[in-house]
Every structure is written in C-alpha cells, then in structure tokens.
Amino acid sequence: MRLHRLAVTAFGPFGATQGIDFDELSAAGLFLLHGPTGAGKTSVLDAVCYALYGQVPGARQGNGLSLRSDHAEPLTPTEVVLEFTAGERRLEITRRPEQPRPKKRGTGMTREKAQTLLREYAPAAASASVSGSASGPGQWKALSRSHQEIGEEMGQLLGMSREQFCQVVLLPQGDFARFLRADELARGKLLGKLFDTGRFAAVEERLAELRRAAEKRVATGDERLLALAHRMGQAAGRTTELDGHPLPEPTPGEPGLADAVLEWAAVARTGARERRDIALSAVRAAEAAHDAAQRAADATRERAELQRRHAEARRRADDLERQRPDHDRLRELLERARAADAVVPALDLRTAAARDHDTAETTERQARARLTAEPGLAASALAVIADIPDQRTPAAPATSPGTSLPAQGTATPDETTRHARGAAVAHGGHGRGAWPGPASSGEARASGREAVASGERAPYGSDASAVLGEADAEWLGRVERRVREELGALGAARRGEARAEAVVGEIGALDGEARADDEAIEEAAEWLAGWEETHRAHQRRIEAAQEAVNQAEQLGGRIEPAERRLEAARRRDRLAGQEREARDELLRAREGAAAARQHWLDLKEARLRGIAAELAAGLREGEPCAVCGATEHPGPARPGAGHVDRTAEETALADYQRAEEVREEAERTRNALREAHAGAEATAEGEDAAELDRALAELRAAYAEARDAAADGHAARAALDRAEGEHARRTAQRQEAERRAAARTSRRETLARERAALLAELERARGADATVAERAARLERQAGLLAHAAEAARAADAAATRLKEADARLADAAYRAGFATPEQAAEAVLPPDRQREARRRLDAWQTESAAAGAELSDARVLAAAQAPPADPVAAQTAADAATRALREVSAADAAARTRCEDLDALSAQAVADARRLAPLRAEHDRIARLASLAAGTSTDNERRMRLEAYVLAARLEQVAAAASARLRHMSSGRYTLVHSDARSGGRGRSGLGLHVIDAWTGSERDTATLSGGETFSASLALALGLADVVTDEAGGVRLDTLFIDEGFGSLDEQTLDEVMDVLDSLRERDRTVGIVSHVADLRRRIPAQLEVVKGREGSAVRHRTAAAH
Template sequence: MRIHRLEVEAFGPFAGRVVLDVDEVSAAGLFLVHGPTGSGKTSLLDAVCFALYADVPGARRKQALRSDHAAPDAVPQVVLEVTVAGRRLRITRSPEWHRPKKRGDGTTRVQPAVVLEERLGGAWTALSTRHDEVADVVLDVLGMGLKQFASVVMLPQGDFAAFLRATPEERREILERLFDIGVYSDVEQWLADARRDGAAGLDDALLALRADLVRLDDVLGALRPDGADDPDGATLAGTALDALPARLAEVADGLTDRVTASLAALDAAESLEALATQRLAGAQEVLGHRRRGEQARARLAALDAAADEHAERVRTLDAADRAAGVRGHLTALDRLRAEADARTADLDAQHDAVAALGVDLAGTDAGDAAERARSLDDVVAALARDTGTARELATGLAEGTRRRDGLVARDAALADEVPVLRAAVEAAEATVTRLSGDGARVAPLAAAVEEQEARLALHDGVDADRRRVEALQPTLAEARTAVSEALAALIALQQRRLDEMAAELATGLADGAPCPVCGSAEHPAPAVAVDPVTPEQLAVAEQAVAGARAASAAVEGEVTALEAAVGTRLDVLGGATRADVETALEQARAEHADAVTAAASLATGTAELRVRRSALERLTAEQDRLAATLEALDERLAEVATEAEATTVRLADDLAQHAGCPCGGGADTRRHARVVTALTELATASASVSDARARLDAASEDLAAALSDTGFATAREAAEALLGVADTDRLRDAVLGHERDRTAAAAALTEPEVLEALAGDAPDVDALRLAAAEARRTVLAAGTEHDALGRATRTLERLRPGLEAACAAVADRAARQARVRELADTVGGTGGDNTLRMRLTSFVLAARLEKVAALANERLAVMGGGRYLLEHSDDRAARGARSGLGLRVLDQWTGRSRDTASLSGGESFMASLALALGLADAVREEAGGLDLGTLFIDEGFGSLDDDSLEQVLTVLDGLREGGRAVGVVSHVADLRARIPHQVVVTKGADGSGATVRAAGAAPAA
C-alpha cells in the first residue's frame, strides 16, 4: 500500500484546508513529519486511519474529530489517495458533526458520509457511498482491521516500549490484538465449555438418578409399619452405584414373596366379610317387616277414634259442591245491584251540577238543551278569538308608544356624544404615530450598546493579558536559565565521557585479544578511568535538558499566545481609547433607555386607540339602527290602530248571535263550555241508570231458577254453604286421605312376612352390624397392603431398567468428563502436566513471538552495532504465574541474557523500534504478505545519541528497498538536518497548518 495524497479540512487541530502531496516527499524514500508538541503530527496519521476505517486508534472518539477552530459551517473532511493491491483508490470521508440551523437558533446533526472512487481509464469512477460497502472493499484489499493497520503501518514507539517491558500476560493481550488466533481461542473455549457442560451434565445425571432412587425408597418405606427398620438393610439412594443392580434384584425378589402372601390374606378376609354381610341383611329385613306391622296397628286405632270428624267433613264437602253451582249467579247479582246504585248516585250529582250553573231546564230534556247549546260553539269560538285579538292589539299599541318615546330620547343623547368621541380618536392616533417612530430604534440602539460593551471587554482582555505577560517574565527568565544550566551540565558530562573513552575501551581488553582501536594484541599500558561517566548519568542529564526545554517552550508559547491576543484585540479596537469607548457606551445606553420607554408606552397608546375607535364605531352604528327602528315602529303603530277598529265591529256581531244560548248568552265563553259539558253528562247519566236497572231484574230471575235446581231454599242458604277453592281442596284431601290410610293399614296386616315377624322375637341388629364392620375393616386393610405391594412391585419393574441403564450412563459420562477435564486443564494452562502454565493460545503466540524476535534482530544487529539480540523465553514464571511469553535481551559483549528493563533509554528505543518493525513484518506476513509502500514511525528519537541515531537511520534507509516510503514523526531538531524531505506542521491560536518541503525547495502549500 502506498499513500499518494492526503487532504484534511476542519479535522483535528486543522481549521482550514490542508493538502499534502505525499508523493513529493516520499519519492526520496525517507521523509520527516515534524512540528511542535500538540501541533497535529499524529492527527495526520489519524486522518489516514479515519479515511480507511471511519475510526481512529487510541482513546480519541470519532465523534470529536471536527476541529474546534473551524468556522461553524465548515465541513470536516478527509480525502486519501492510495494504491493498494494494484488498485488506485480515493476515499472521501466526513464524520458526524453539527452545523448551524438555516432558520432559527441551535444546530442540526449531519450524518457521516463516505465516497469511494477508483482510477479507471485515466478518470475517477465512483464505486460506492455506503459505509458497509466501503468497509468491505478496504478489508478486502488490505486484509487487516484498524488495530492491525495501526500496528503495521503506523508504529507508535511508546506502545512497543511498553511491550518490551510487559509481563507475559500483558504481552499475550497485545499479541492477541495483532495476530489472528481465533481458531485456537475457539479450541480453548470449546474445551472449557465442554468441561463445564460435562460437569453440569454429570451432576444433572447423578441428581436425576438419586431423585429416582429417593422416590423408590419412599414407595418401599411406605410398606413398613411406622417406626420399623428396613429389614433389607440400607436404602437404595445410599447404595453405591456399582452395587445398585444387585440391590435392585434383591428388593424385587422380596416384593414378589410379600405380594403372594398378601393375596392369600385378602381372599380369606373377603370370605368372612361376605358371611357377616349376609347375616346382617337378613336381620334388617325381619326388623323392617316387624316395624311395618306395628305401625299399621297403631294407624288403624287412630283412624277409628276420628270417625265422627270424618263424617262431618263428608257432609260439609257435599254442601260446598252443590253451592258451587250457583256461585256465578250470586256474584253477578251483587255486581249488578252495586252498579245500579252507583249510576243512580251519579245521576243525582249531574242534576246538582246543572242547577249550580243556574240553568233552568223548565221541563226541557237535557239532551235537547245540550244539542241546542253545541250548535252555537262556532259563534262562541269566534267571540273568544275576537276578544283576545282586541286585548292584544290594545296592549301592543300602548307598548309601542312607550318604546317610541324611549328611542327618541336615546337618539337625542347620541347626537351629543358622537362629536366628543370622534375628537378623542384623532388625538390618540397622533400619539401612537409619535411613539411608533421612537420605539423602532430599540433594536439598533441595543446592538450599539452590545458593540460598545464588547469593545470595553476587549480593553479588559488587553489589560489582563499584559498583566499576565509581565507576571510570566520572571518565570521565562528562570526557564531559560534552567535550559542553559542543563545544557552546560550535559555538555560537561559528554566531554568527560570523551576524555574517559580510552579507559572505557580498556575495560574490554583481554590478553591476546586485538585492540579495537589499533589492532595490537599487546596492551602494555591500558588507560585507567579517573572520573568515569555512566550511560545512566548521561540519560539523566539528557532528560533534564529535555524537561528544561519543554518547560521553557511552554512558557514562551504562553507569552507568545498572550502577545498575539493583545495585538488582535488592539487591531479590532482601531486605536480607540478606554475613555472613548466608555463615553460612547454611556450615550448608547441613554438613547436605548429612551427608546425602550417609548416602545413600552406604544403598547398602551395602541390599546387606548383601539378602545376609542371601537366605541366610536359602536355609537355611529347605534345611531343608524335607531333611525331605521323609529321609521319601522311608526308604520307598525298605524297598522295596529286600523286592525283594532275592525276587531271591535266583529265583537258586536258575535254577541248578538250568542244571545239565545241555554247558557244565558254574554261574552263569557268559558261558561258556555261548562254548561255544554254539564248538560251532555246529565243526559248520559240518565240513560245509564235505565240500562243498569233492566239488567239487575234479569239477573234476579236467573238466580231463582238456579237455587231450585241445586236444592237450596234461599240465596242466603247457598251463600253460607259456599267455600273457597283452597278450603274445598283441603277438605277433599282430608276425606280421601282418611279412606286411603285405612285401606293401606288393613292391607299391611294381611301380608305373611309381617305376620311372621310380629309372631317371633326382634333380632339383635347392632351386634350383627358390628361384626360386619369389623370384617370390612379387615378386608380393607388386607386390600390396602396388597395394593401397596402391587404398586411398589410395578414401580420397581418400571424404574429398574432405567436405573440400571442410568448407572451405566453415569459411569461412562464420569469417565469421559475426567478425560475432557484433563485436556481442558492442560490447554487452559491450569493442568498439573502443564508445568509452564501456558495456554494453547499463548503457545501459538509464543511461536509468533519467536518469529517477531528473529525479524527484530535483523534490524537490531545494525542499530545496536551487533551488541544486543532479543530472545524469546519460556522460563517458568514465579509464584505459579503463566509462562511462555517472556522476552529477554542477550548482551553479546558479555554473553549474558538480562531483563529488557535494564536497557538504557536509547537502547530501549532501538530495541522497541526493532521490535515494532519485526512485529509489523510478522503481522504483514500473516495478513497475506501485503506490500506496504508507506510506513510511519511515531516519536522516540530524542533519546538517541548521534552514533545511535546514525545506526537507526541506516536501518530506516534499508526499509526503503523496493520503493517503500518511510515517514518519521518527531519533533527532534537534529532530524531536520538529516532528513531533508519534510512535512512541516505548525500551530497557532486559529488552528494548525501543514506544508510539504522537499530537499532544496522552498516550503509549498
């Protein structure tokens, strides 16, 4: 994979658009990415990862990738052009971000976007805009995920320095992320799951077997008397599994014997019970016959004693039956006599009502008088209508006259009010116009106040920054002094070491061995160190210089940022003094307050104007309605007066026609209706009385004929003999019951069984009942025991094959579980045979680590002058910890292996860099041997001396073979002179920038 071009915009610390032609600097094979701390060097590498994988390595969240320095509407975007697997691809990707809303305040979420293009036929062709499809293409051509890519293409030295000194368990976790050992992890997990599942299955099988045995023990235990011991020994649940089949056979044989004995006992008990039951039934039958005979004798004696009462009931029932034949005639006669009396009383009341109205019939028939009065009903109705009309017209005429007087008075009052209200409306309109103009200036004046307040805040910021700069000057001077002192100390140590270099070389001389300087095998006067300088002292001095420089740079950066902020604020102020700004602010605030007051009064004035206009419109409309109403009212009063005169003429004609009416004539129409009603009711009552008396006479004749037929002399005698239906039924039942009881009692005393039972002694039924109950209890007990033994036998026969099979299955499962547990413990690193406590995945990773160490040593042999080699160690860890992923360093000068933590800072850097390159090569081989045309190495060069730096750069030059480009990411100043092709990253208050600088060329954007 080779990176050609990288473009970022509003991404990380880069506020604007940055375009990097990587081909321009990578053509030389080795290029430098440098800039101050925090400028965004690593963000360029994050941009490459984000373009490919829509994510970044490390702890940074992809939701926070948009630059905080960018304009609110700037679109965050990364464009990456690469060649991978022979394909030229361009990926344009944007993260999720929030842009300002086009309408209103606030922001709206923008979804992440991606565009994948391929260079085909000299032009870019779009392949996909879907995230999942782009991810599939990237994974297909690269063959690795984000974590592997970040470890193979972008080598973070801090991570591999930690890997160099990590414990075996920590190193295993790192290697698992880099190498695909999923198959071996699956084997480990499968065996662990099989061990767990097998143990659970074995426990379940044992529990199920024990549960069946306990149930069988319960069944067998119920066969023993309470408190009795098991005659056969221990329970089945407590029996060993290997002895269980024999124990089951023994229990089965014992149950068979007991079932046979219980069956014989049950047959004997049932025979005794049948005999006792037969004797009890015979005694109960004799006792029943004897009781029936005694009851029959007692019943006949009682019936003979009540013979007179029975005869009287017979006579009464006969008379009641004959009287029932005239019941209807008696009832009809009583009803018709009451009806005739009621009609006569009603007729008398109607005569009184007519007399009360003052009507004198003078021998005239009431029906004729009523007919004559009804013939004048139409005249009376017309008289009533005309009387009501005349009354309504008179009332309406008076009311209309009063209403007209009120309307005329209101019209005169409105004529005075309208001109006054019209003048008030004109005055309110003038006031609203004036306030509207003044209130329109509120917003511009408020903006002017805010502007002056912001300018005054700029003055406050200038004063605060200047005070901060003055306060930092002593600190800056102290930091610069500390840098000078630390550099002087470092230079002194370096000089001392150079002075003692001969003595240091002399410590490695041996008799007969050639001198590494002159080659002589003789060493007559080896130098002796007077004041030796150790590498640790140099490392401490270098760290002191780096720390002092960092502290000084931090203070200088803060001062520079403060001075830049002061200059920016003064440019905005444009030379205006604080007094000028304060005067302008005071004037703007006063004008704004006046405008606010006017705006507040405008609402009140506008409301008052609306009220006055509404009142004027209401009064004007009322004047118009009054004029129309008066005109219509005058016309209506004239019409009512004309109609009243016509009604008076009709009333006189109606009275003349009504003069000869039986009611006496006159204008009282209600009296006419009452008289008509009374005369009509009187005629109806007279006819009803005549009809009722005729029907009463006919009913009397029918009753006399019926009394003669039933044998009664008078109607009174028949009425006294009558009984109610319920009484008659009760009397009839008593007569029939007496006769029925006598017949039944006499029949019972003639039966042979009853006569025989009465002739002998009564049997002892209670004694026979006790004997039968005892025989039944014996049968039930014998049956219960036999049934229990039968159920136990069937239960044992049903469970025995399954229990024997379960015993065999549990034994097989236990043997298999032992084998699985042993294998899982061994693979998981916890088995007794696994002396190194190494898991299967660790064993596989150990082979990978051996390969990594071999690849790393190829580079370390050049960088370290051949002194150090990395070795994989599988020594057993202390205190039972897991082993197999140890890493040590072999010092070929001494021939001894030692811990990697004993390396100095520069040596650790070279070892970790070699380890990183070795890991990258190993991961790349496992990923299919993908050729990586571009490689980045991030930081760590500050710990190297000049010779070591040359050795490292020699190795990096070797990485360029085959056209590979190596990018070194560092802020070390010495690298700028050694690596001419550079990507320069700068930072500032408005965000970072980046430019490409090729050898011998001026910086280019």
C-alpha cells in the same frame, strides 16, 4: 500502501483547510513531524486513520470525541480527503462525519448525515504510472458513496483492520514499551487482535461448551438413575430383607453408579415377591370369616325390622281412631261447599254488576262536575229550560242577535228553578258487592229526573248549578241540541271574520310589497352608484389572470428537469441497494473462485508429489522408461493414499475456470450497476431524494397556484359580463318598482273600505266574546260537555238496572241450592284449592287406616312380633370387625402386588436408562480429555499452554526473529529478542514469554530489565518486526508509509545514530518513515519536516523540504 496527499478541513485543531503533500515529504524517504504540545501532531495521524477507516485510533474514538474543530466557521463542513496508492490502484477517499450545520430555511442548526466518497484515478495511457502524480492526463472515476461498501473495499485493499493499521503503520512506541513489560495475558490480548486468532479461542470455547453439555447430559442421566433408585426405595419400604442392603447414594457422574443401582433393585424385587405370597394367604382366610359374619348380621337386621314394623302399625292404628270425629266434620263441610258451587255464578254476576254500577256513577259525577265548572253554562241552562216549551210553560221569544243563549222567557226566575227542583234528590248507597237492601242511588236519581221531566218547578232562589247536577239524560240532550243550533247560526259571521282577516293580510302584503319595492329602489340606486369602481375592479382581475398565465408557463418549464433529478435520485438510491447486493455476490464469487483455485492448486501439487507413481503406472517390462530410458524397473513407485490423477486435476481446473467466469460476470454486473449509480448521482447533482421531492412539491404547488390564478381569466371575463348584465337588470328593476307603487295605492284604498264594513258586522255577531271564533269555540266546548254528561247519565241508569236484576238472580239461586239466604250460600262457598285439600285429607285418612290394618294382619310381621327381641347392633359389630380384618389384609395384599409391579417397572426403566447412558459417558470422557488439552488444564499438556496461546506463540516467535535483525543493528550486535515458552512459575501457563539475549554476557533475561534507551530500541525493533509479520499475515500488502510516534528523547547520541541507520535502511527499501518527536536534534538530522503551529484561529501546517533546509 503509500500516502500521497492529505487535506483536512475543520478537523480537530485545524479550523481552516490544511494540505499535506506526502509525496514532497517522502522524496528523502524520512521526514519529521514536530510542533508544540497540543498543536495537532497526533491529529494528523488521526486524520489519516479516519480517512481510511472512518474512525480515529484507539481510545480516542470514544469518550464523546467530536471530530469537528471548534475554530471552524459554522458554514465550513468538517472534511478529510486522502489520496493514496494501494496495490496497483490510485484512490482518493473523502469523509465527512455527522455534524451540525445551519438550517437552509429558518434559523437554528440541524444534523447532517455522515458522507463518504471513494474515487479511483484512471490514467489516459495504459503505460501511465499509477503511483505518480494524478494531475496529468486522465480522470477521477467515482466508485461508491456507500459507507458499508467503501468499508469493505478498504478492508480488501489494505488487508488489515483498524487496530492492525494503528499498530503497524502508526507505530505507538509507548504501547510497545508496555508490551515488552506486560505479562503474558496482556500480550495475548494484543496479539490476538493483530493476528485474528479468535477462531482458535472459539475452538477452545466450543470444546468447553461441548464438555459442559456432555457433563450435563451424563449428570442428568445419573440424576435420573438416582431418582429411580429413590423411587424404588420408596416403593420397597422399610423391610428386614433390605436391612443389609442400604440404598446406594453415589454422586452423579461417579463411575459404577449404574451397577450399584441395578444390584440393589434385584434384591428389592426378591423381597417384595416373598411378602406378596404371605399377604395372599391371609386374604383367603379373612374372606371366609367375613362371609359368615355378614350372613348372621343380615338375618338379625331382618327380624328387627319386622318387629319395628309391627309396633309402628299398632301405633298408627290407634292415632287414626282418635282422629275420626274431626274427619266426620270435614266431610260435612265439604258436602255444603259442593251445594254452594251452584250459587257461585250468580255471586260473580252480582259482584260484576256492582263494580260496573260504581264505575258508571263515578264517570257520571265527573261529567256533571265538569258541567258545573264550565263558566256561564249553568245560567245558560236555566235560560234554555225557560225557553223549552211544555204544557205549562209558553214558548220563549227568539233570541236577539249577539246573545250567547236566550236572555229571558215567559217564565219568571222563581218558576224556572221550580221546574228543575224535582231532580235534586238524595243519593242512596250500598257497599260494593253487598247484598240487596234499601232503594239504590239509581232509584233516587230516577225519581228526581222524573220530577224535572214532569215540569215541577224548584222554589225561587235555589242554586242554579243543581239543574246541571240532577238533570236527566233526555233534558241534557235537549240543551245540547239548542246549543248546537245556535252554533250553526254563527256560520255566516265566521266567514265574515275570516274574510276580514284575509283583507288585513292582503293590506299587510301590499304594505310589505311597498317596503320591498322601496328597498329594491334604494339598493339599485346604491349599486348603480358604485358601478364605475366595480367595472374597474373586474378589469384589474382580468389583467392579474394574464400575468398568472405568464408565470405558470415559466414554472411549468422548470418542473420537468426537477422531475428528472428526483427520478435520478430515486434511481440512485435503488441502484445503491442493487449495487450492495451485486457487491455481496461479487465477494461470494471471489471467495468461490479463490477456493476453487486453491483446490486446483492443492490437487496439482498432490499430483506432482505422486507423479512418479503416475509415470510408473505406464511402465512395461522390457520397454524403456520415459524418464531414464532403462528397460529394467526393479522398484517402480506405487500410488499412495489419496493419490490424485490427471482427470481429478483437470476437473478441478474446469471448476476453477467456471468459478472465474462467474466472478468475472459478477464483477461486470457490479461495475455496470456502479456506473449506473454514478450516472444517476450525477443527474441528481448530489441532492437527497427527500429534499428533491420536497422542492418538486413546492414547485408544483407554486405552478398549481399560478395555473389556478391563470384559470381565473375566464371567470374574470365572465364576471365582467355578469356585472354588465346586472347593471342593466337593476336599472329595469328600479323602473318597474316605481310603476307598481302607483297601482298599489288604488288597491289599498278599496281594501280599507271593505275592512271597515266587515268589522261593523262582526261587532254585532260576537256579542260579549272577543271574536266570533272564540264564541263558536265556547259553544262547541259546551256542546261536547253536555253530550258527554248525557251519555254518562244513560250509562249509570243502565248499570243500576243490571244491579237490580243481579240481586234477583242471586236470591233465586240461593233458594234453589237449599240455603235460606244468599249470605248462607256465600259463607258455604269454599275455593277449589281448599276443597281439594279437604278431599286429600279424607282420602289420606282412609288410606292410612287401610294400610295399618294390612300391616297388622301380615303373617311374617305377626311371627316376628312373637319372637324374642333382636339385637342388630351386636351382630353388625361382629360383621364390621370381620370387614375391617378383610380390608386390612386386602390392603396389605394390594400394597404387596403394587410394590412388586412398581419395582419391576422402575427396574426395567433403570436398565434402559443405564444402557442409554453408557455411550453418553464414553462421549463425555473423550470430549473432556480433548477440551482439557485445548484449555491447557490437562496433565498431557506439560506446558499448560492454551490452543490460542500456542498459535500466538508461533506468531510471537516470528515477530521476535524479525525484530532481532533490527535490534542487533541498533545495539551493535549486543541484544537479540527470543520467544520463550517456559512457564511463568507455580501454576502459571506458558507460551507468550519474551526474553532478550545479551551477547556481551551470554545470559538470557527478561525484557523488563532493559534500560529506558534499550527499551525504546527494543520496542522500535519489535514494532517494525510486528509490522512485517502482520503485513505478511494480511496477504503481503506492501506498507510504503510508516509513522513512529515519540520515544527518541531517551537515546544517547550513539544509539540515536544506530536507530537512524535502521530507519535509513527502511528508506532504502523504498519506504517512507515519518517520525513524530519533540527532540531538537532530530530537526537537525532530518531535513524534510512537517511543522504543526498552533494559534488563536486554529492550528496550521508548514512544509520544509530537504532543498529548502
């Protein structure tokens, strides 16, 4: 890899764009990068690393590092552009980190995403040198903008990681000086990163995991066996047979654990079977004793029960005889209740009649109270009484118009009150549901009503409201009819009142029309006054719509190109994903083709190694050999193990060719997608799809707004037409309103005269009421109250009649049932539930008497009563003792059987587990030996060297050999670096030791004993040797540009000359070496220089070539 040009903008200390021409600096093969401290020498190397890998070297990547220069202008983006050659390809990579930038709209800052662009230079002629200048004929072709894809591409081109690049290209001498003095652990970490030996460490870890897993499986199996042993110990219990055989307690994983457990289980099973046989004999003897005791206890309990039954029957018979008088009285009470059941319907009928009578009286009192509460109704009723003709009262003259009821009659007030006095009698009463007594209130009210009907007159000066409170239903009905007759006489007056209201409404309507016409005339005049301004406004609206038409045409022409760019941006994003997939497919195809090629080459090499056997297979006795021509073949070659013939090689070659075709097809697909992606990127002009979508939406919104405004042209012209029509309409409207006003004046005068006549007539008809309608409503309400009171009076009379009939029926029913009075019949009535309870008590007494007699006459009970008293407690105690004894021996027998079954099952399970555990233990021993060997902890590993350390030791040996070639030159043949695999002492490990051999003394010593200058020479040699080895390890990528950072100040002049000679030897192999140093003598020795100068506006770079120097 060779660097050509570097351009940094707003990066690190560089505020403005700074360009570095490595081709110009590399003309002499060696150049110096110098400048004051903090100027930015290391930032140049950071820019190179950032361009290639998107990250800066080492620890500078972290700690919140910002790549953007504080000296840069806000609108200047941070950018690094590097042009370099890798292999046969000349490339240019541009990177922009994520950085703030001013917002395009509004104020403030926004974060801009990181951007990467990779381009490749394609010369015009095939013979053009790819390592020459790219400014001649040819063109740059964009390869990708994807961070991930470019990162993978750079990894394939360079063949090394960022850490490796920073060690072999940007040679940090301080790091290698520390490497010389570091212990083996630190060296192992650095070498592991550089040579990617993580897979060997993964093998160690995998073996350790397998060992831990095997240990866990074996320990789990042993723990299961020990658990089974403990369960067998619990099942066996503490017995004398096991006193000499304690339960084994080995540690899980200890050899012989399974045999110890199985041996102890056999002893436990034998003792358990013996104890089971002894328990079975004891059970049989206890069962016989238990049966005999149980039979004796049952017989004793039976005799005691019969004796108890006899005593209980005797006691119950005596108690029932003492209760006989009470049961006789209960039987008599039940007989009277049965006789009173015939009177119950009459009692219920009389109770219902009394309840209905009370309800009717309450309703009548409420209706008469409303009559007396109605204002003026009592006085009107007296007038009606005077006006109703009878044999003793002449007819009253007709009422004059305008009075509510007749104001006077032929009778005087004293005679009128005497006529209704007979209705004022006192109300008699009785309790609800009481038996018939004195005359009821219905009878008293009937006598009063008869007095009113007969024409008796109340004395002068009595209360007029008593008429309404005591009048009968017939008289109230006659008053109602007279009121309704007067209500009918008001019909014509009510129609006149309605007409008067209609006339008033019509006059109001005419007045409303007059006001509406006045308002219309005023509105039309006001509207017509602004007609000229309205007409000009419509004209301006039409002109604005025409301007919007022109604007819409312009915006419409911009929409299609914007849509094409948006579609291209979306296609670009979609193709980016497809290109990534194609790239992954290409990587897989490349790996498959490489594997197929390697397989073919391996088979070809194997065939060549066994070609003698293949040729010998065609030898025939007496025929010449195709190689030597001899006809005798004493020792022809024989095919060895794994011999490869021609067919296998050709099959592998065909597989490789097919894999290569797949790779080429994948590469063509990837290239086609890449070109399509680049074309879409060019069409989208590098804009983000979201930004284009937003811009297109704004353009469409503006176009829609302009189009809506243009569409208003037709509406504007239509509005002008409507306005002109409105002008004509309002002019005609004003003329028509003036004509209607003249006709309306005559009609209003006619209505006023009609209204005056109607009001005079109504004044006479409404009397004392405000209106005829109010008078009619009052008469309607009074008629309703009179009708309701008359109906309530008739209902009260009917209820009183039914109550009298119910009293008569009750008295007759009591007599027929044998009771002297209804009160006696009512007292004898018992509810059905009490009758049922009395019958139940009588039946129960009879049943208990019969049962007690039957019990006393039973033969078995009599025989038991004559026998001696039984003692069931003593008999049961003996039976319980036998039961306990049987239970104890049965429990012992069951426990013995369970113990045998459990021990048999657990023993079988232990045998099965021991068989399953045997192969696991063998596998664990094998894996443990292999893991210990790889981890360096096995006794078979004499040097205690880990597998990864063993691989790194081989790499370190290569690095030491490559470094020694340069160190011997720089030290005038004195020092040689060698790898040492000796153990570091004590229990330490070996494998990564590094010593130096001093040719002057012939001794070998540690590199930590070197002086400062010697350490620099050794570290430089080590760095160059490491670069060579890592380069070979990475696939042989040639590194044509190297940087050496600091350390030259510790060298004397002679050693510096020797070091410069070594660096010159690198130049002879067409390498370019850049030295980063403060040493002033180097500025004299090295003519090609790149100086970094710092200033207030940021740092800058200055070139100084060999010719200028």
